[in-house]
Every structure is written in structure tokens, then in C-alpha cells.
Amino acid sequence: MTNVAVPDTLVADSTSFTLVTATLAAGTPLDQRQVTFSTSSGRFVAGGKSEGSIVVTADADLIARVVLRAPHDPARAIISATAAGSTVSRNVVFVRRPVVPEVERLTALVAPDSAPADGTTLTEVVAQLAPDTPVAQRIVTFSTTAGAFLLAGKTEATVVVVAGADGRAAALLRSPGDSTAAVLSASAGTTVRTRRLLFARAVPDFLQVVPEQFFVKAGVTNDLVVSATLRRYVGVPSPGVRVVFVAYEPDQPSVPRGRFTTAPPSDDKGVVGVRFTTADSVFTGPLIIRATAQLGAITLRDSALVQVIR
Structure with a gap:
């Protein structure tokens, strides 16, 4: 027996395999080419069996080969090979598999x-x-604490893209529909990136005032419903806008x-409704009703x- 070849350090995970070889001396007779391998930790695998000791016949090159499966737990082991009364041993250390940090595939999260x-704008x-x-890792999970992601006609707080x-x-x-701050997040694998997005009050673009009808009878007992609607070119204005009404010749x-009547703040549709009376039973004629939002x-x-x- 001249040599036993095996790495000095192996991973202890009960699934890793390594090849152990023993080389016999030149001229070793055919009847002395049986090599007995033994180990104090791990198991030799051959013929569907798993053993702590196994006998293998060397080939024409005087090399005997056997597969060693690692143990589950870290350990120090002595691996020996014996043939024709000669034994060679090697010390091997089984260690835990090192934790390799996952590559941070997600490089950026971009949003205004x-x-x-x-309640309408899409960002x-x-x-x-x-x-x-890799293709199999191109999966990104988006989530938000306010608003909702639109995907396949549905709105969800979390979507996978x-x-x-x-x-x-x-x-x-x-x-x-209401002003708030949202925390957006995107994750891919174990990497997570976040970003803050402020949903600011949606300011109206214009105002429309519409009396319920054109004619109103004079006198305090007769009133007219007047509505002012705040509008945006896209979406609906945020509620709570104050509108001032005045009538004049x-x-x-x-x-x-x-x-x-006292005008309430605008509702979630941008509407403010009031009632108007002439407070005068004598006056007749045209009046202009004006609504103003500052x-x-x-x-x-x-x-x-x-x-x-x-």
C-alpha cells in the first residue's frame, strides 16, 4: 500500500459524496489486491449498501476506488485502507457547509x-x-401600504410580476382617494428594496355651478338648490374643499x-350643495349665482x- 487519496476537508451534510482511492505497490500479486476501507465517520456506498467498512478489489492499475458519503454532523474521521497486511490512514475533517450569501439580483426600485x-391615477x-x-429567478413581488396594484383587471395590494x-x-x-403616504416594496429572492411615495391631495382643475332650475320665486319661503362640482381632468379631487357662494344683479x-345656507366641504365626488332664497318678496329679475373656491x-x-x- 503506497497511498490513500481523499480531500483533507469534506462537507458534513449527509448528501455529499467524495471518491476515496487506495494505490497498491507495484507488483502486488493478484490474490493480494483486496483492499479493506474503513472510516470512523461517514459511510462507504457500494452496490446499494452503506457501510462503515467495505472490501474493494484494485483494478489493473493497482487502484481501488470507493465512494464515501458524508455524515450529517461535523466530525473528525480516520479513513484507512488495508491490503496485504499494510495499512495507510488519513485524517479527514467533516465541516458544516458554508453559508454562501445570495447574490443581490434586485438592483433598484424606481417610482416617483x-x-x-x-382614486384614478396610475403610477x-x-x-x-x-x-x-437567470430566467428562473426573474420573479418580483411588489407590495404597497396604500393604493392598489392593477393586474389583469384586478386591484391588489400585492402582485407578482x-x-x-x-x-x-x-x-x-x-x-x-385620500391623501396618505405609502411604503412600496419589491422583493426578488431574499433581496427587498423599499421606497416611500406620497399620495398628495388631488387639487381640482375647475369648478362648475349648476342651479337645480332656472326660475326661483321671490320670498324667504321659496328656495333653490344650487350645486357646485369641483372637477379634475383625470380622477376626482380630494374631498374637503370650501366653496363660497354669492348672488348679485x-x-x-x-x-x-x-x-x-351654510356650505359644507366638498364630498368624495367633489360636490357642494346649498339652498338659496331671495329673502325679498319684492325683487324680481335676473341674478347671477357665483361659486368660488380658493x-x-x-x-x-x-x-x-x-x-x-x-
Whole structure:
């Protein structure tokens, strides 16, 4: 026996295999080429059996080979090979499999800083994977704490998207109806990236005032329903906007006429409704009803004409 070949360190996981070889001295007779392998840890595998000791016949090159399966737990082992009364031993250490950190495939999560809280606007949220990400790992999970992702006609707080060949995965996020801050997250494998998105109040673009009818009878006992609707070109304005109503004769805009009930803030559809009376049983003629909403530096205004009759 001249040599036993086996690595100095092996992984202890009960599934890894390694080849152990024993080389006999040149000229070893045919009847002395039986090699007995033994190990103090792990098991030799041959012929469907798993043994701590096994006998193998060397080949024409005087090499005997056997497969060793690692033990489950870390250990120090002595592996021996005996032939023709000669024994050679090797010390082997079985160690735990090192933990290899997963490659961070998810490189970026991209979304705007803010979006209008109008219940309609769709914002694209993009996750970018590394270009060399294998096809089987191009799966991105998006989630949000406000609003909802739109996928296949449904809205969900969490959606799963398969990235394209360029590593880009995108999802459309529908804004909520109320202003709030959302935390967006995208995960791929064990990598998670997050981003904050502010859903800001959706400011109306214009205002429409509509009396329920054109004619209103004079007197405090007769009233007219007037509605002002705040509108956006896309979506619905955020609720809570204050609208001021005033009525006046066309040639006297600085002299208010009649009375309006207290106007509530706009509702979730952007509507403000009030009742108007002339508070005067004598006056008849045209009146202009004007509604105004002041939003910081922005003034929205609209007017409608009504006719006071007896």
C-alpha cells in the first residue's frame, strides 16, 4: 500500500459524496489486491449498501476506488485502507457547509416621489434586476401600504410580476382617494428594496355651478338648490374643499342678494350643495349665482344665471 487519496476537508451534510482511492505497490500479486476501507465517520456506498467498512478489489492499475458519503454532523474521521497486511490512514475533517450569501439580483426600485390621491391615477413602479439574472429567478413581488396594484383587471395590494429579458419588472399602482403616504416594496429572492411615495391631495382643475332650475320665486319661503362640482381632468379631487357662494344683479356685482345656507366641504365626488332664497318678496329679475373656491394661489370660479319671479 503506497497511498490513500481523499480531500483533507469534506462537507458534513449527509448528501455529499467524495471518491476515496487506495494505490497498491507495484507488483502486488493478484490474490493480494483486496483492499479493506474503513472510516470512523461517514459511510462507504457500494452496490446499494452503506457501510462503515467495505472490501474493494484494485483494478489493473493497482487502484481501488470507493465512494464515501458524508455524515450529517461535523466530525473528525480516520479513513484507512488495508491490503496485504499494510495499512495507510488519513485524517479527514467533516465541516458544516458554508453559508454562501445570495447574490443581490434586485438592483433598484424606481417610482416617483408623489402622485395625486384621486382614486384614478396610475403610477408605474419599476424594479430592475441584474442583467445576468437567470430566467428562473426573474420573479418580483411588489407590495404597497396604500393604493392598489392593477393586474389583469384586478386591484391588489400585492402582485407578482415576471421580469423581461432586460431584467425590468413593472407594475401599475392606482392612487387611493385620500391623501396618505405609502411604503412600496419589491422583493426578488431574499433581496427587498423599499421606497416611500406620497399620495398628495388631488387639487381640482375647475369648478362648475349648476342651479337645480332656472326660475326661483321671490320670498324667504321659496328656495333653490344650487350645486357646485369641483372637477379634475383625470380622477376626482380630494374631498374637503370650501366653496363660497354669492348672488348679485348683473349690473351690481358688489351688492349681494338673497341668502345661502351654510356650505359644507366638498364630498368624495367633489360636490357642494346649498339652498338659496331671495329673502325679498319684492325683487324680481335676473341674478347671477357665483361659486368660488380658493386653493392657495389658485382661484376657481364659475357662475350661473337664474331668474327671480313672483
